[in-house]
Amino acid sequence: MDDQTIWNRVVATADASYDRLSATARSRLDEHLSRIMQLKQDLYECSQAAGSSQICRECGGTCCLNGKFHVSVLDLLVYRSARVEPVVPHFENSPLCPYGGTAGCLMPPRFRSMTCLVFNCELVENRMDDREKERFAAGEHALRKAILGAEELLEYRAGRAVLLSGND
Ligand code: SF4
Ligand code: SF4
Numbered sequence: 001m002d003d004q005t006i007w008n009r010v011v012a013t014a015d016a017s018y019d020r021l022s023a024t025a026r027s028r029l030d031e032h033l034s035r036i037m038q039l040k041q042d043l044y045e046c047s048q049a050a051g052s053s054q055i056c057r058e059c060g061g062t063c064c065l066n067g068k069f070h071v072s073v074l075d076l077l078v079y080r081s082a083r084v085e086p087v088v089p090h091f092e093n094s095p096l097c098p099y100g101g102t103a104g105c106l107m108p109p110r111f112r113s114m115t116c117l118v119f120n121c122e123l124v125e126n127r128m129d130d131r132e133k134e135r136f137a138a139g140e141h142a143l144r145k146a147i148l149g150a151e152e153l154l155e156y157r158a159g160r161a162v163l164l165s166g167n168d
Helices: 003-019 023-049 052-059 073-081 114-118 130-154
Strands: none
Touching (some): 003 073, 023 052, 023 073, 023 114, 023 130, 073 130, 114 130
8 A cells, every 4th residue: 555545544543543433522622632732831931942954954854854744633633622633744755755745844833743743853953951851751741641532532643653654
């Protein structure tokens, strides 16, 4: 199965997951997803404060090379919940991340996969003082917890980043 077909299935799985929820459960999921988006934004800003914009631009996005494997159904549910059309992946760009372009990542930080937000290489991490590292670690912990909460509501591992790993 090619990447585009797998992607289409992930989008359909996310839509079906969302549609089958009761109004009450959907409202609770929306709250979880909204919190997840905010936590991702916070982590992004934490990295930005350490200078990640310039550092990552100079690096060229080495850690993004495996980006296609990071996406989960939960990430697509975030788009659905926010009523935003999902990013259009460019799998032909392999080995570059299909969700990136010449100007960088095509996804606003709050829509990116957890792995995209929680990883900082040493170049970025070494620019953080202890307080900033603690803030980042607390944000990662809160994000993982919020994802678990959403999975409990959905009753499956929607945050697991395995759905695009069956083909390479
Ligand atoms: S986090 Fe590190 S490896 Fe990843 S893009 Fe930034 S500088 Fe490069
Ligand atoms: S989605 Fe964006 S941040 Fe994540 S790996 Fe791809 S280009 Fe990098």
